[in-house]
Amino acid sequence: MEYQSQTIEKKWQEYWKQNNSFEPSEDFTQEKKYILSMFPFPSGRLHMGHVRNYSISDALARYHRQKGKNVLHPIGFDSFGMPAENAAIKNGSHPKGWTYDNIDYMKNEFYSLGFSFSRKREMATSDELYTKFEQSFIIDMYENGLLYREKGMLNWCPHDETVLANEQVVDGCCWRCDTPIVKKDMNQYYFKITKYSDELLDDLKKLEGGWPKQVLTMQDNWIGKSNGLAFDLFFDDESKAKLNGTFENFDVFTTRPDTIYGVSYTALAPEHKIVTYMIENNLLDEATIAQITKMKNTSSIDRQKEKAGLPLGLNVKHPLTGKIVPVWIANFVLMDYGSGAVMAVPAHDDRDYDFAKKYDLEINAVIKPKDADVDVSSAAFTDSGVLFNSEEFDGLNSKKSQYNIIKMFEEKELGKKTTNYKLKDWGVSRQRYWGAPIPFVHCEDCGLVMEKKENLPIALPDDVEINGEGSPLENHPTWKHCACPECGKPAIRETDTMDTFVQSSWYFLRFCASPENLEKTAFTPEEVKYWMGIDHYVGGIEHAILHLLYARFFTKVFRDLGYLDFDEPFDKLLTQGMVLKDGAKMSKSKGNTVDPDEIIAKYGADTARLFILFAAPPTQELEWNDSGVEGSHKFIKRFFDRSQNVVKTDTIPKIDHSTLSKEEKFARKKVYEALSRSEEVYGERYTFNTMIAGVMEAVNALNTQTNSDVWSEGYWILASIMEPVIPHTCWEISNTYFSLNNLSKQIVLEEVFVEDTIMMGISINGKRRGEIEVAIGASKDEILSLAKEVVAKWLEGKELVKEIVVPKKLVNLVIKG
RNA sequence: GCGGAUGUGGUGAAAUUGGUAUACACGCCAGACUUAGGAUCUGGUGCCGCAAGGCGUGGAGGUUCAAGUCCUCUCAUCCGCACCA
Numbered sequence: 001m002e003y004q005s006q007t008i009e010k011k012w013q014e015y016w017k018q019n020n021s022f023e024p025s026e027d028f029t030q031e032k033k034y035i036l037s038m039f040p041f042p043s044g045r046l047h048m049g050h051v052r053n054y055s056i057s058d059a060l061a062r063y064h065r066q067k068g069k070n071v072l073h074p075i076g077f078d079s080f081g082m083p084a085e086n087a088a089i090k091n092g093s094h095p096k097g098w099t100y101d102n103i104d105y106m107k108n109e110f111y112s113l114g115f116s117f118s119r120k121r122e123m124a125t126s127d128e129l130y131t132k133f134e135q136s137f138i139i140d141m142y143e144n145g146l147l148y149r150e151k152g153m154l155n156w157c158p159h160d161e162t163v164l165a166n167e168q169v170v171d172g173c174c175w176r177c178d179t180p181i182v183k184k185d186m187n188q189y190y191f192k193i194t195k196y197s198d199e200l201l202d203d204l205k206k207l208e209g210g211w212p213k214q215v216l217t218m219q220d221n222w223i224g225k226s227n228g229l230a231f232d233l234f235f236d237d238e239s240k241a242k243l244n245g246t247f248e249n250f251d252v253f254t255t256r257p258d259t260i261y262g263v264s265y266t267a268l269a270p271e272h273k274i275v276t277y278m279i280e281n282n283l284l285d286e287a288t289i290a291q292i293t294k295m296k297n298t299s300s301i302d303r304q305k306e307k308a309g310l311p312l313g314l315n316v317k318h319p320l321t322g323k324i325v326p327v328w329i330a331n332f333v334l335m336d337y338g339s340g341a342v343m344a345v346p347a348h349d350d351r352d353y354d355f356a357k358k359y360d361l362e363i364n365a366v367i368k369p370k371d372a373d374v375d376v377s378s379a380a381f382t383d384s385g386v387l388f389n390s391e392e393f394d395g396l397n398s399k400k401s402q403y404n405i406i407k408m409f410e411e412k413e414l415g416k417k418t419t420n421y422k423l424k425d426w427g428v429s430r431q432r433y434w435g436a437p438i439p440f441v442h443c444e445d446c447g448l449v450m451e452k453k454e455n456l457p458i459a460l461p462d463d464v465e466i467n468g469e470g471s472p473l474e475n476h477p478t479w480k481h482c483a484c485p486e487c488g489k490p491a492i493r494e495t496d497t498m499d500t501f502v503q504s505s506w507y508f509l510r511f512c513a514s515p516e517n518l519e520k521t522a523f524t525p526e527e528v529k530y531w532m533g534i535d536h537y538v539g540g541i542e543h544a545i546l547h548l549l550y551a552r553f554f555t556k557v558f559r560d561l562g563y564l565d566f567d568e569p570f571d572k573l574l575t576q577g578m579v580l581k582d583g584a585k586m587s588k589s590k591g592n593t594v595d596p597d598e599i600i601a602k603y604g605a606d607t608a609r610l611f612i613l614f615a616a617p618p619t620q621e622l623e624w625n626d627s628g629v630e631g632s633h634k635f636i637k638r639f640f641d642r643s644q645n646v647v648k649t650d651t652i653p654k655i656d657h658s659t660l661s662k663e664e665k666f667a668r669k670k671v672y673e674a675l676s677r678s679e680e681v682y683g684e685r686y687t688f689n690t691m692i693a694g695v696m697e698a699v700n701a702l703n704t705q706t707n708s709d710v711w712s713e714g715y716w717i718l719a720s721i722m723e724p725v726i727p728h729t730c731w732e733i734s735n736t737y738f739s740l741n742n743l744s745k746q747i748v749l750e751e752v753f754v755e756d757t758i759m760m761g762i763s764i765n766g767k768r769r770g771e772i773e774v775a776i777g778a779s780k781d782e783i784l785s786l787a788k789e790v791v792a793k794w795l796e797g798k799e800l801v802k803e804i805v806v807p808k809k810l811v812n813l814v815i816k817g
Numbered sequence: 818g819c820g821g822a823u824g825u826g827g828u829g830a831a832a833u834u835g836g837u838a839u840a841c842a843c844g845c846c847a848g849a850c851u852u853a854g855g856a857u858c859u860g861g862u863g864c865c866g867c868a869a870g871g872c873g874u875g876g877a878g879g880u881u882c883a884a885g886u887c888c889u890c891u892c893a894u895c896c897g898c899a900c901c902a
Contacts, residue, residue: 171899214821214897221820221898228902254902267902304900332900342902350818351900422901544897614842615829621895623829627843630855635842638857680833690831693841700841761837766883768837804882809836814882 003640005604009728013111022065022073022116026514028530030070035061036508038539038547039076042102042124043083046109048579048586048612048624049540051596055609055725056576056618056686057538058115062724063682065116067745072531074511075110075117077103079126081500082160082176084434088466095434096462099126109596113605114727120515125503126434130510132457133522134503135439139450140561142440146192147428149440149448153271153335154427156184161470162431163188165499168546172301180299189438189496190425193553197421200552201225203567211573212619215544222545224422228255229406231415233266233316233343236324242283242314247274249316253338253420257405258398261390262345263318264362267309267330267355269340270295275329278312295331303331307355319414320391330355338420346380353380366390367398426550428499433464433472435497443484443491452485458493471495504547505554508534508569528564537570538618544575574686577621579612586624594624606726607633613688613725636729639699639722645711646737652716653709657751663705668752670694670701671714676748678721688725695722716742761810762787764794772811780805787811 016022024032037057040050054075061073077099084095103124110117123130141147155164159179163186168175193200201223204216232249240248252266268275270292278284279292291310295303309330316325332351333342346356347365353376356363367385368374374381384398393401409415429438437458439451451458461479464472473479473495484491506522512531513523548570555569578585581592599608611632616622657665674694681691695718702714715733720742723730734740755776760783762770770790774783783805788795795815802814 212821217821218897224898224901226901252902256902300900307900330900332902334901337901344902349902351902354900420901422898541896617830620823620830625829625843628829631843634857685833687831689829690841693831696841759837763837763883766836766881771837802882804836806836806883810883812836812882 003637003729005606005636005728008732009112009114009605012728012731013114015731016114016116017111017119020119022061022071023118023120024072025070027070028526031068032072032531033061033064033069033536034072034512034531034534035064035536036072036074036511036534036538038537038543039078039504039507040106041081041083042077042079042099042106044102044105046106046113046596048594048596049576051113051608052576052579052612052618052622053538053540054110054113054115055612056574056688057536058609058727059613059688059724060536060538060682060686061116062727066720066723066743072121072511073117074121075115076122076507076511077106077124077126078500078504078507079103079124080435080497080503082162082432082434085432085466085472089468094462095466096126096460099124099434112600113596113609116727121511121513123507123510125436125500125507128457128459129518130503131436131459133510134436134498134506135451135456135458136453137506137522137558137561138439138498138502139453141191141557142450144561146195146557147189148192149187149189151185151187153183153185154188155181156186157181160432161468163427163429165427165501172299180301188427189429190427191553193426193550194421194423196553196556197223197225197423199556199567200423200549203552206568207570207573210571212541212575215541215548215573215575218544219549222423222549225419226255226421227417227419228253229257229402229409229415230339230418231319231409233319233325233341236315236317239314239316239327243274243277244281246277250274250341251339251415252341252343253418254343256345256348256398256402257409258384258387258393258401259345259348259366260320260343260405261387261393262347262364262366263325263343264346264356264364265326265328265344266316267328267333267342267344268312269333269335270329270331271335272329272333272340275312284312292329295329298331307332307351307358309355309359311359319409326361328355328359336424337422347374347376348380348382350380350382364389370397426499426553428502429496430499431471431474431495432497433460433466435500436503437473438494438496438498440494441482441484441491442494443486443489445489446484446486446491449484449486449491455485473497501546501550505550506558508532508537508551509558509564523563525564532564532566533569533571536572536574538574538576540578541575548573574618576618577616579622579624581624583623599629603629603633604636604728606636606729610636610692610726614692615689617687617689619686635696635699636726639718639726640729640733642699642703642711643715643733643737645702645706645708646715646733647708647712648737649712649716650739650741652742653713655709655713660707660710661705663701664707664710665752665755667698667701667705667707667710667714670698671717672748672752674698675717675721675746679748682724691721692725712737717746720744720746758808760787760808762791763810763812764791765814766812769794783811787813 035057037053061071065071079099084099087093087098088095138147155169157164157174157179159177160174164174164181169181173180204219207216230251230253232251234249279289288310309328312327312329314327316327318325344352346352346363348367363376365374365376366387366389367381368388369385387393387396387401406417439458441449441451443449461476464476466472480493480495482491482493509523509528512527551569558564584590584592586593611629614632615628677694678691681687698718702711716738719730719733723743734742757773757775760772760774761768762772772786772790774786784803798815800813801816804812
């Protein structure tokens with residue numbers, strides 16, 4: 001029989017569907033594995049990145065199923081989001097119809113690739129049931145002070161007409177459409193993720209070993225914890241008078257208190273409240289105000305190009321020396337970090353230095369290298385060192401003096417030790433239609449009121465006009481009008497919807513819910529206790545910060561709300577590399593995409609899966625290569641074709657190893673080597689490419705002999721090992737010859753590795769000069785004398801200095817002269 | 818600038834603890850079978866050299882009997898963060 005991918009693949013896909021082959025058991029006494037790939041956005045069609053993602057998780061799922069584990073390998077769709085609305089604007093489709101059509105199409109693609117997902121647990125986050133539970137969680141979070149509404153300067157994307165979280169601003173532009181963002185003052189809902197800053201940071205330690213180092217570092221940097229000193233700078237009397245007595249002081253933060261005697265000016269962010277006050281009260285001349293306004297309206301990228309600022313005509317007193325220090329506005333001071341004001345030590349900070357040089361401000365060095373003088377004539381000295389010109393702290397090193405100076409500030413109540421974070425609260429409201437409505441109501445009498453849980457879900461109206469102008473919910477004629485849940489009077493429903501990252505922050509918990517209970521609860525404590533944490537989470541590195549940080553945050557919140565009792569959701573994280581073509585990431589705009597459907601039609605799903613897992617280890621980039629795909633296809637054909645040598649059997653053949661020929665023994669050894677390598681690969685290393693290479697070697701070795709028992713045993717095992725990679729082919733072979741009995745746990749027979757003789761390399765001074773075959777029990781002397789014979793011509797006339805025998809590996813002879 | 822990686826044949830890549838560098842595959846070359854081959858099978862293929870031999874894991878040193886692997890320095894590429902006080 002010739003290999004017909006179409007026939008075989010259709011046959012088994014249908015079989016798996018009919019037999020519910022991949023549904024997890026509800027028996028919680030069994031050992032479980034929860035294997036999850038990051039769920040996709042239903043963009044329309046699968047791309048190769050998806051195929052790679054799910055090929056990896058499917059291989060792991062199928063492997064553990066063979067091992068007898070209770071495997072949860074679910075799939076869903078992250079189905080709210082802007083592209084559905086953009087499609088609506090572009091071609092008049094309805095976001096809902098567009099989304100669910102895409103889901104249907106993509107589901108078919110998934111099953112045509114043979115992925116072993118639990119069909120009963122399929123879901124989409126835009127399902128009303130999902131929204132219902134999510135809104136309920138939101139209410140809980142609000143009640144517990146983890147969600148709040150506040151007016152603030154927000155990142156606004158003028159193109160998408162919506163607010164963005166700090167995390168969604170990339171290089172000052174919208175992460176989705178690349179439009180430069182502007183700041184806008186408006187009301188917004190926030191999750192209090194900063195409450196968990198320390199825990200999110202500290203628990204990264206628990207993930208070491210399970211998560212890639214790079215991701216841990218990225219999260220660490222993102223949280224951006226830094227320790228230092230915060231203290232107040234007081235205005236002199238003249239400045240106080242200028243400010244009409246409204247401000248006495250402002251506070252600053254520094255991580256380098258050791259440099260404090262070098263302060264020669266201070267700087268405020270242009271958005272600082274003192275600056276705002278001065279502008280509003282006409283304390284600055286028009287030219288200055290114009291400059292400040294211009295500075296504020298400059299994008300963050302442009303602001304970075306050159307340091308700029310201007311003096312405010314105010315002075316503060318140095319907290320230790322009492323010296324008068326001028327106050328400036330500087331464009332490099334960020335309003336949203338620390339207090340939006342800094343003490344400037346140009347001698348020991350690059351930014352302060354540039355600024356001081358530009359405006360000819362004092363540069364006072366107070367730190368010098370341990371055994372040298374400091375020179376700040378051309379650049380700041382930013383290393384730590386030894387203090388001088390620092391009164392009582394002279395001669396101390398930076399570290400020691402930091403401690404002492406903070407202590408002194410605290411004793412004199414001038415300031416205190418402080419920790420700052422880059423992490424900000426997560427702004428979650430979006431002025432869009434296709435998202436989960438935020439379940440609140442604005443009542444004139446009662447203020448902001450939560451919706452009652454029995455009224456959930458607050459579902460989206462279907463009859464909306466989506467034209468890209470404003471918020472469709474805001475513009476809807478009736479939807480927002482409702483009765484206040486508290487007093488019953490007419491009120492206005494919140495028209496903002498939630499950031500889609502809210503849905504992806506808990507979907508993995510929803511998958512734990514038994515299909516029987518879907519209507520009743522989001523999930524039960526027993527269900528999540530059994531299935532979580534996720535044993536393997538597979539996805540792209542692009543989610544290293546946003547999604548993974550938010551999901552960790554939600555897990556901790558849910559723990560504190562009593563829904564679950566663990567700290568971290570993802571035990572092991574596998575970040576797959578990108579799929580490239582011609583050296584660049586596959587993308588429609590570059591026109592270098594390969595359509596999975598076409599590959600399936602031409603070669604079959606198994607070929608696509610094999611190529612993807614064989615061409616590179618999963619964490620590395622994968623270069624798409626058409627002839628490589630051909631090669632994978634050829635191997636499957638050959639593997640299928642050679643199965644003719646197998647004799648039908650329901651149990652693995654028993655073979656007396658001692659009676660076999662050399663080739664037969666070798667073939668068995670290769671088969672079992674492939675098996676033991678597969679254990680390592682599926683269990684811990686995930687380098688599927690090496691495992692597949694091992695199987696290819698085994699097939700090559702089987703091909704050098706004709707013993708039908710050896711063939712049958714070999715295929716019994718190889719079809720089992722390869723089933724997670726090329727499931728259709730392996731089920732076909734296993735069904736034809738083994739009644740599927742071989743798709744189960746395999747046992748490594750150590751006897752096949754026992755050999756009578758062994759090859760050893762001979763090297764002289766570390767250079768390979770020959771090899772010998774020695775009996776397995778040969779003594780060191782026997783080995784040495786044999787080795788010397790083989791390399792006799794190299795030893796002639798030389799003095800033998802040392803002899804090293806590494807058992808079963810090699811002999812190294814050291815010679816001189 | 819800070820942080821994280823990665824550098825091995827013509828190509829994708831192996832080498833688990835320092836122990837025969839280049840497994841497996843692609844490509845290429847030769848042969849077989851074929852009306853034909855972009856099918857299939859068999860063999861060859863790191864580089865230089867007729868050979869003996871020499872040289873080879875980005876580069877330079879070092880440790881070791883032995884280094885792709887460990888140490889020091891350096892170069893290149895990729896990714897992330899980036900005026901974070």
